[in-house]
Amino acid sequence: MRDQKLEEKLQSVLGQKECPVRLQKTIDQCMRITREQRSLQPEERTGFWQYLSDVLRFEGMHILGLHAVILLLACAAVWSAVDILRIPAFMPLFVLAVMPVFLRSRYYGMSEIEAVTRASGAQIILAKLLLAGAANLVSITIVLSLGVSAQSAYENIGRLVLYCLVPYLVCMSALLRIVRLSPRGSTLAYAVSMTGAGVCWGIFAGTKTWIYETSAMGFWIAAFLLFSAFFVREICFIIGSRREGKLYGIID
Amino acid sequence: MSDDELVRQIRLGDDGAAEELIRRYYAAVMRYCRWHCSSAEKAEDLTQETFLRLFRSLPEYRGRKKFKAYLYTIANHLCIDESRKVQPVPLEDGENIASECGELHQVEDREEVRQLLDRLSPEQREVIILRYGEQLSFAEIAKIMESNVRTVQSRVRYALQIMRKASYD
Amino acid sequence: MELSIDRLTKHYGRKIAVDCVSASFKPGLYGLLGANGAGKTTLMRMLCAVLEATSGEVFLDKKEVTAMGADYRDLLGYLPQEFGYYPGYTAMEFLMYIAALKGIPRDIAKKRVRELLEVVGLESVSGKKLRTFSGGMKQRVGIAQALLNQPKILILDEPTAGLDPRERVRFRNLLADYAGERIVLLSTHIVSDIEAIADEVLMMKKGKFVLQGTIAELTRKAAGKVWELAVSPGEARRWQDEAIVANLRHEGEQVVLRILSDTLPDGRAVPCEASLEDLYLYYFGSEEGVR
Numbered sequence: 097m098r099d100q101k102l103e104e105k106l107q108s109v110l111g112q113k114e115c116p117v118r119l120q121k122t123i124d125q126c127m128r129i130t131r132e133q134r135s136l137q138p139e140e141r142t143g144f145w146q147y148l149s150d151v152l153r154f155e156g157m158h159i160l161g162l163h164a165v166i167l168l169l170a171c172a173a174v175w176s177a178v179d180i181l182r183i184p185a186f187m188p189l190f191v192l193a194v195m196p197v198f199l200r201s202r203y204y205g206m207s208e209i210e211a212v213t214r215a216s217g218a219q220i221i222l223a224k225l226l227l228a229g230a231a232n233l234v235s236i237t238i239v240l241s242l243g244v245s246a247q248s249a250y251e252n253i254g255r256l257v258l259y260c261l262v263p264y265l266v267c268m269s270a271l272l273r274i275v276r277l278s279p280r281g282s283t284l285a286y287a288v289s290m291t292g293a294g295v296c297w298g299i300f301a302g303t304k305t306w307i308y309e310t311s312a313m314g315f316w317i318a319a320f321l322l323f324s325a326f327f328v329r330e331i332c333f334i335i336g337s338r339r340e341g342k343l344y345g346i347i348d
Numbered sequence: 349m350s351d352d353e354l355v356r357q358i359r360l361g362d363d364g365a366a367e368e369l370i371r372r373y374y375a376a377v378m379r380y381c382r383w384h385c386s387s388a389e390k391a392e393d394l395t396q397e398t399f400l401r402l403f404r405s406l407p408e409y410r411g412r413k414k415f416k417a418y419l420y421t422i423a424n425h426l427c428i429d430e431s432r433k434v435q436p437v438p439l440e441d442g443e444n445i446a447s448e449c450g451e452l453h454q455v456e457d458r459e460e461v462r463q464l465l466d467r468l469s470p471e472q473r474e475v476i477i478l479r480y481g482e483q484l485s486f487a488e489i490a491k492i493m494e495s496n497v498r499t500v501q502s503r504v505r506y507a508l509q510i511m512r513k514a515s516y517d
Numbered sequence: 518m519e520l521s522i523d524r525l526t527k528h529y530g531r532k533i534a535v536d537c538v539s540a541s542f543k544p545g546l547y548g549l550l551g552a553n554g555a556g557k558t559t560l561m562r563m564l565c566a567v568l569e570a571t572s573g574e575v576f577l578d579k580k581e582v583t584a585m586g587a588d589y590r591d592l593l594g595y596l597p598q599e600f601g602y603y604p605g606y607t608a609m610e611f612l613m614y615i616a617a618l619k620g621i622p623r624d625i626a627k628k629r630v631r632e633l634l635e636v637v638g639l640e641s642v643s644g645k646k647l648r649t650f651s652g653g654m655k656q657r658v659g660i661a662q663a664l665l666n667q668p669k670i671l672i673l674d675e676p677t678a679g680l681d682p683r684e685r686v687r688f689r690n691l692l693a694d695y696a697g698e699r700i701v702l703l704s705t706h707i708v709s710d711i712e713a714i715a716d717e718v719l720m721m722k723k724g725k726f727v728l729q730g731t732i733a734e735l736t737r738k739a740a741g742k743v744w745e746l747a748v749s750p751g752e753a754r755r756w757q758d759e760a761i762v763a764n765l766r767h768e769g770e771q772v773v774l775r776i777l778s779d780t781l782p783d784g785r786a787v788p789c790e791a792s793l794e795d796l797y798l799y800y801f802g803s804e805e806g807v808r
Contacts, residue, residue: 099512102508102511102512102515103508105460105461106476106480106481106511107480107481108457110379110461110476110477110480110481110482111379111480111481111482111483112379112458113375113379114378114379114382114391116378116392116395117392118396119370119371119374121396122370122374122395122396122399122400123366123367123370123371125396125399125400126370126400126403127363127367129403129404130358130363130366130403130406133404133406134361138591139621139625139666140622140625141591141620141621141622142617142622147617150623151617154610154614200603204601204602204603204604205599205600205602206602206603207601208562208595208597208599208601209595209596209597209600209601209615209662210618211567212565212567212590212595213615213618213619214587214591214618214619214620214666215587215618215619215620216586216590220618360624360625360628361628
């Protein structure tokens with residue numbers, strides 16, 4: 097037999113159809129197996145990064161919305177040759193822009209429901225902090241870069257970064273402390289004080305110029321280290337609560 | 349829907365996907381098993397067992413377009429176990445074969461192929477059934493037989509040589 | 518599966534909200550009955566590990582639940598009494614959000630959210646914002662979110678508040694189907710919510726369990742304490758002031774009173790079979806000014 101004829105014969109014979117009789121019975125048995133497996137196996141759960149992406153999907157607009165407005169204002173101010181030393185005045189406002197995201201669940205009475213989910217309060221706050229913090233840092237970088245290039249103040253970059261980070265760390269640490277410890281009423285007080293702080297800082301920059309001189313760098317470095325420590329402490333509370341799976345923040 | 353997509357849907361609780369997957373391959377697996385045992389009934393026993401084992405082990409299946417190889421591996425192992433239990437497949441009388449949905453010329457061809465396959469070693473027989481009966485790729489057959497593509501290709505070539513020579517005799 | 522509480526206590530300063538309670542819950546439906554301020558909500562919050570106990574522990578299969586952390590919360594479904602929501606979200610968005618917090622993968626979440634919206638009868642309004650929902654509809658969304666992760670332990674604090682009678686019946690049927698292999702604990706001060714469906718009832722008063730058992734066991738305790746007395750309308754008013762009257766109905770010119778009393782209240786009174794409602798009023802009647 098020639099090769100091709102042999103192969104064709106093999107295909108036609110070996111490929112002949114069979115007539116199953118117990119197909120439905122097999123289907124029923126297999127379905128029973130999958131149902132049993134489903135009831136016994138714990139359901140799949142998302143990891144932290146997928147969770148972060150989900151939080152971004154739901155909270156992204158809230159984080160970025162007000163933030164974008166303040167960023168535009170800051171960029172406009174910097175571009176219109178406002179004194180570069182007034183840039184730190186925007187730092188409290190950036191933190192204020194993300195404040196609603198952190199306090200939203202408490203405001204709408206969702207804290208208790210969110211606390212009992214797998215994520216729990218600590219993980220939710222951590223995810224929001226990562227997203228809000230990233231947005232803040234990007235905005236600060238944009239404003240600083242714009243300011244420095246618009247006013248050719250390249251030699252002052254290091255100091256400017258410090259002048260921005262200190263108020264940022266102060267405000268962020270305070271916000272996290274409020275989320276963790278303080279009851280509902282203090283939210284308004286915080287909002288007012290942050291706005292006030294921003295305004296004061298702006299005025300400060302124009303009137304107390306001595307604080308921005310090289311001789312005052314020691315003060316800035318000390319302040320940076322101190323408030324970094326507070327900030328890191330708050331982060332550690334959150335991470336610790338998340339690891340232990342404990343509640344974070346007050347349920348009213 | 350692809351096989352992997354059906355498996356995914358089954359894991360999500362879709363019973364319809366489970367039914368579709370079984371219907372897709374049941375007859376093919378039965379046809380494969382039929383060449384390893386003496387009766388259609390026995391072939392269907394092996395087929396049923398193949399699918400039950402498949403579904404029991406479905407949580408472990410890591411789908412990456414190798415579902416067919418996975419399924420036939422299960423069937424292959426069951427057929428090997430079965431062949432160890434019973435005597436080598438005896439030649440069937442024409443009446444027996446004729447009663448299993450076939451016309452007379454099909455019966456004759458089937459008889460002829462069976463005699464040719466009997467000339468082959470178990471591994472050669474296996475690759476021929478998988479290649480020509482189940483239309484599997486060399487890669488899939490290699491996976492099922494825990495071998496490599498080159499070995500499978502040379503087994504097919506050699507098997508065809510033996511069968512061609514036998515058919516001239 | 519066994520959820521047990523061991524001498525659980527919660528103090529708020531000098532006030533004792535939950536006073537050294539112990540109990541054991543196996544799969545089934547448990548009703549927690551008590552007036553407002555009895556400590557039901559505090560107890561439930563501690564069961565959910567949302568509130569830290571002053572002393573005592575909660576165990577699930579002999580494992581302390583606060584140590585279990587996320588694994589325990591994964592088994593829980595909780596509907597608090599004061600149920601908040603994000604008004605700008607639609608019902609679908611809200612449930613998808615909660616599903617994300619519960620760590621449910623998106624494709625599973627979509628399917629489950631749709632199924633649950635159907636179960637609670639909100640599939641036709643799934644695209645509407647929560648701010649447009651009535652109280653009963655919001656409550657149903659709350660029940661749906663509690664069921665998202667197919668919890669083995671379902672804790673519902675006054676879940677029928679705001680539901681009309683038809684919705685209550687629907688809810689009772691939903692819960693009765695759900696209990697099965699799960700622990701369902703629901704608190705209420707409305708006896709009829711649980712009378713038909715609870716396997717066991719716990720009555721709570723001033724932070725303590727005053728009664729615990731099946732409905733049959735508890736109503737047996739009230740045997741010989743429930744009487745029916747037919748009187749004139751004038752007399753009826755006097756009886757209502759002086760005794761615990763569980764119910765009254767008008768029969769022709771007379772008023773038939775259902776009176777709770779340890780002893781025969783009147784020579785004309787006839788003993789009758791006690792119900793859970795009678796027992797509840799017997800224990801809580803004076804608190805709620807039912808006299």
